[in-house]
Every structure is written in structure tokens, then in C-alpha cells.
Amino acid sequence: MPHPLDSFFAPASIALIGASRDHEKIPGRLLAMLRKNAYPGKIYPVNPNYAEIDGLACYKSIADVGAPIDLAVIIIPARTVLAALEQCAAAGVKNAVIISSGFAEEGGDSAAMQDAIAALARRTGMRISGPNAEGFFSQVQRVAATFSPAVDVKPGVVPLVATQKRIGIVAQSGGIGFAYYNRAKALGVAVSYVVSAGNESDLGAGEFLDYMVQDASTDVILLFIEGIRDVEKFIAAARRAAEVKKPVIVTKVGRSGAGERAAASHTASMAGWSAAYDAVFAKYGFIVSNDLDEALTIAAVLASNPxxxxxxxxxxxxxxxxxxxxxxxxxxxxxxxxxxxxxxxxxxxxxxxxxxxxxxxxxxxxxxxxxxxxxxxxxxxxxxxxxxxxxxxxxxxxxxxxxxxxxxxxxxxxxxxxxxxxxxxxxxxxxxxxxxxxxxxxxxxxxxxxxxxxxxxxxxxxFKLPKPVDETRLPARDLSAYLTSPVLSEADSKALLRTAGIALPDEVLVKDRGGLDEAIARAGFPLVMKVQSPDIAHKSEIGGVRVNITTKGEVFLAFESLLNNARKHRPEADIQGVLVGPMAKKGVEIIVGTMTDKTFGPMVMVGLGGITTELFRDVVYRPASVSVEEAGAMLAGLKAAPLLNGFRGAAKADVAALAQLIADISVLAARHAGEIAEIELNPVLVHAEGQGVTIVDALVVGRN
Known part of the structure; x- marks a missing residue:
């Protein structure tokens, strides 16, 4: 079945807009590379300053060519690119690669020029790669639409080819993409395509990945990415790669981050700059490599072995x-x-x-x-x-x-x-x-x-692609009445979760001493008491929690003490009262949470919980929502997994109940992504097998 980008990667004709006779400069090298690699199609140089270039007729404008053109390669000053694209569209050119720089990477008016290019692509249907791209190389079709010296052909040098299988390379850095190709050649690994995505005004890494996944001549895919812009296309292509078992090796750069993520919950603050990317890679079975030689080694072995x-x-x-x-x-x-x-x-x-x-x-x-x-x-x-x-x-x-x-x-x-x-x-x-x-x-x-x-x-x-998520377990409920402030108190967070269908202990919010007797009767001894305020996320840090209370006298003393501590340490806080509930049975402390990534949306997280959560940072993220099966795989990926599986003679924990809770919370986060930014359950106590889990504390953060 034909792909929309077939005419891009295998063009029958190419126009070089800005072609030059000078092989030392990029415009001249583009023509030289095409000819050295024995491009079999027609080449139309376009430059009003020449009548011919290297024996080819040269045209004053694209309109003068008068023949069908599949691809225009544009290397002219940035300010003239848009007009050239308009002429290409009018002439029926199907695709364009803009080598020219000086667009969004410079900001200001230059960014506006790139926006105009994107708008032209949407309006005309012409597919555009770049600007600020290094072009591409289709080895099978001998299309060297790039100035990279990596595709230069040395006379008399016989290429080293060890593999019948081929790797396809998609890079958001032209230099690195062709570096992969350079090293693959040295190892003898055959290549199908190398494509540099540039600034992605129209065509992005996701769409190029989609092409490689369906391409019969590509057996292994190498990705080098800084950030994904065409997210839906990327996710769809990633899923298809997993379905057809075509390996994708990915290097994601920009992991260090120049700042910290501002967040109310541990879930989000521990996420780091690339947690969501790693979660997506894990979900679809991508092989992550953060080293160029390592990535090529993996590709080489995959291309030469079962x-x-x-x-x-x-x-x-x-x-x-x-x-x-x-x-x-x-x-x-x-x-x-x-x-x-x-x-x-x-x-x-x-x-x-x-x-x-x-x-x-x-x-x-x-x-x-x-x-x-x-x-x-x-x-x-x-x-x-x-x-x-x-x-x-x-x-x-x-x-x-x-x-x-x-x-x-x-x-x-x-x-x-x-x-x-x-x-x-x-x-x-x-x-x-x-x-x-x-x-x-x-x-x-x-x-x-x-x-x-x-x-x-x-x-x-x-690796197996996770099964589809069962979204029918949780009832669809309107939660807007609870999301009246950006950060909810524990009591309000738990009320929202109960309404959404999540099981929680029976607790009572006591606003004055008169309500304590009823609360004691409902909770029974031993019990726990916690001060409640949307302005106090971490209550234990201000002396806002009392546990294992066993007498009525202790309850009344604790009530006053908790309120006094809150007023002392956080005088500006809106105090709702004190939450009274039963002490939970012992169990393994786990954190379950969700956060919203600006690229991929809601993420669900599980990790070692309690007060040591941020100390050990033993966490696993996945895009929400997840199935119970996938939640189980997340738990198996924790370093603390042995604690759930009967470590040193302890009873095996109720992993099935925990996996179900993770799945339910992930569905909730995905369903209400427009209203809820973060959810954190910490700790969740996981009891012995068959005895379920207890959500001890909860925090919900609404979308601002």
C-alpha cells in the first residue's frame, strides 16, 4: 500500500532551488552529492543567475521547469524561502526540503516566517521538511538530497556491507543523523534512509518514524530526538512498531534540564525532564541508548542476528x-x-x-x-x-x-x-x-x-505490547464540584476519589470538639488524626499528624494540639479541621501518583512510598492509562519489587490489589486530564496477599 511520503523519499524528479556551480559551497554540494550517488531521476537546477550548471539546463524559476516535480530542495536566504514555496505550490511540487537556516531557532520575526511555512503546508497540502534541515539520504533509491560529506562517494572505494537487513535513521539533528550513517558504514551495517527533521515546521520525527515502520526495506530504526512535536503521529507509529515487532533504538538528549519542575506532589517533582519520554519508550518497547557507539552496536547486532x-x-x-x-x-x-x-x-x-x-x-x-x-x-x-x-x-x-x-x-x-x-x-x-x-x-x-x-x-x-485498558470499571462521574481550588486538602482529595469509585477508609472531618465523639464511634481505636488544609501539603513536617491514638482523652488533646501546630507554623493557612480515621494495618509503603507532562499528557507513577520516597527515587512511570497487566509490569520494574514478593520470609503482599489501584488511578487521570493535573496517594499500604491495600494519604491538584 503506498505511503504519502513515497514521493518524498523516492522522488522521480528533484528541483534544486538556489543551485550553484561552486562545489565548495552547500548549494553546489547538493547537486554534486546527487550525481555522485547516481540519482536515477531528473534534476532541475533553479537559479536566475545561470543558464546551465554542470551540463544541466538551469531555470530562472520553478514555474519555468514545466515538468512534474516530486521534490524541491531549497537553499536560498531565509527571507526568500516563503515566496519560493508559494511558487512551488503553484507549480504542483509535492514535497520540499528547506536546508536554509534562520527561522524559529533565531526567534522573533524569523520564528514568524517559520509559522508562515507551516500555514502554507496546511493550506496547500505540500509536505515540507525543515527549515534548518540537513536533508535526507535514501540509499536504496540513491537519493542524496543532502550536503553531508557522509554520503560522499570516493572513486574506487568498495563499500563494506555485512548485513542484508537495513537500518533507518531519523534524527532531529542532521549532524548526528549522518554521524550514525557514517559509523554504520564503517561497521558494514546497511542503511535504508537517513533523514534530518530540522525545525519540523510540517513533517516531524513522528511522521518519519511512521514511514520507517511501514517501509519494507527498513528492518531496524534508529531515532535521535530532542523533543517530539507531532505527538499523536509519534505514538501511533510507536504502537505500530511494537505490533509488527520492528526494533526502535532511541537516544533522547536534553535529559539534564536547566531548572526544576515546579510541582506540589512528589509524583511530579521526581519526574525529571525526560521521565515521560522514558515512560513512552518503555510502553512501546523502544530500546533506549544514551551513547552513539552503543546505539550503533545494538543496531548492528539486530541487523545481523535473530x-x-x-x-x-x-x-x-x-x-x-x-x-x-x-x-x-x-x-x-x-x-x-x-x-x-x-x-x-x-x-x-x-x-x-x-x-x-x-x-x-x-x-x-x-x-x-x-x-x-x-x-x-x-x-x-x-x-x-x-x-x-x-x-x-x-x-x-x-x-x-x-x-x-x-x-x-x-x-x-x-x-x-x-x-x-x-x-x-x-x-x-x-x-x-x-x-x-x-x-x-x-x-x-x-x-x-x-x-x-x-x-x-x-x-x-x-517484550509484549500491553493489553488494552478496561475503562468500564470506574463509573464516569462529574468531579468538578470538588475542584474549586488548585490544591485540594487530603479530606477533599479523598472525597473526590470516593466519588470517582476509588475505595478508601471511612474517615470523618471534624471541625470542632463537638464532632469528636461521633468520629471516635465511627473510626474505633486505635485511630489517626490529621490536620486538614489545602495550603498544607506535607502535614507531618509541621506536626500535623498523630497516630496510634488509643483513648478518648488522647483524642481531645490531639485535636487542640494539631490545630495549634498548624496555626503556629502556617498562620496564613485555611484550616478546615481534623480528619479522624482508623489506623491502617501494617503493609509495604508504596506511592501511587499521576502527573501531567506538557508533551505526552497524563502519566501514572508507582514507587517505594512513605517519607523515603524522594530519598530513594525508586519509581516507574507510564503514560496513562494502563491496564492491570501493565501496572503489574511497572511494579516488577521497581528495585523494591522484592519487598512486595515476600522479602526475607515476610508474607507476600497483595500485588494484584495494588496493580488494580494503579490501573484505576491511571484511568481516572486520563479521563479527567482537562481538570486534574496531579494525584498522589502516599503512602498506600499494601497488606498481605488477599487483604487488599489502604490509601493512607491523598493529594489532588487541579488544573490551573
């Missing part, structure tokens, strides 16, 4: 020390390096000298290379069901000798039974890279990156 069926790794080496190092690299990432069965070991021992070892890591020694023991050991392990992946650790510095023979290695790798990863602890020679490439093997030279990659492959192989 996914593993489990986490058991065999390490095969020609050097004992290097083999141990390789085993450490994967074991430190939580993968298993199991001792092999006696039958497998016996088979391997016949292939090596007596001073080798067959246990795992397997050291066939340098002699095992010359005798063919290395190749035969890999053959045996590939056929064995005792391991799920093989890491080959060896020296590939030789310019003349190869440890494998192509006729034996190529069929083994082509069969794609399990991943076979090649790591050279010496700098690999060009000879070795090219010889192994003939068999479909990529040579890697960063052991830490190899360890991370093998872990990521195991995790990606087991």
Missing part, C-alpha cells in the same frame, strides 16, 4: 583472559553464562588442546583456531539447546589470516538459529571486517557495548 529465545550465553574465545572478560561483560548485565553439560563439553574437548577449557567460557586457545576448533565449537553451540546466544571473543588484527572460513560460517549465520556476536579485543583490520562481512558478520570492538546489547536483545525479545 532475537534470542532466552538469556543463556556461551562465550567462545582464543584467549582465556579475554574469554573471562567477555563472560563478565554479559554476566554483569544479568545474563547467564551456564556451565555446559558433560556431553557438550566432551564434544568441544575433542576440538582443542588439553590446556583449553570447555566449561563456558570456552577457551579453544590459539591452536584451536588453526585446527578449526573455533569454527566447530560455534557449530556445536549453535545446534545446542543449552544456550540462547553465542559471544565470540577473539583477535582480528591480522591482515592475512582468518579464524573462520566463509563456506562454513556463512551457512551457519544465514540459518539465523540464534545470535552469534563477534567481538575483537584487538583493533579489527579492514581485511578481517571485509572477510567476515562476506558471511554476514559484523565485527564489534567495544566490550561494554556488547554486554549492553546482548542484554537489550533479551529484553526486547520478551
Amino acid at each position: 532475537l534470542p529465545r532466552g538469556d543463556r550465553v556461551a562465550v567462545v574465545t582464543v584467549s582465556g583472559g579475554a574469554g573471562i572478560w567477555g563472560a563478565d561483560a554479559v554476566a554483569l548485565r544479568g545474563l547467564q553464562v551456564p556451565e555446559l553439560s558433560e556431553s557438550i563439553q566432551a564434544g568441544i574437548r575433542t576440538l582443542m588442546p588439553s590446556y583449553g577449557t570447555a566449561r563456558n567460557p570456552i577457551d579453544v586457545t590459539a591452536q584451536g583456531v588453526t585446527s578449526g576448533g573455533l569454527q566447530k565449537s560455534v557449530d556445536l553451540l549453535t545446534a545446542s539447546d543449552e544456550v540462547d546466544a553465542i559471544l565470540v571473543v577473539l583477535s582480528l588484527s591480522s591482515e592475512v589470516r582468518m579464524p573462520f572460513s566463509e563456506p562454513e560460517l556463512k551457512p551457519l549465520l544465514s540459518a539465523q538459529h540464534k545470535p552469534v556476536v563477534f567481538y575483537s579485543y584487538t583493533l579489527p583490520s579492514d581485511f578481517a571486517r571485509r572477510e567476515l562481512a562476506k558471511s554476514g558478520a559484523v565485527v564489534l570492538s567495544g566490550l561494554t557495548h556488547v554486554g549492553v546489547t546482548m542484554r537489550q536483545l533479551v529484553d526486547y525479545a520478551s
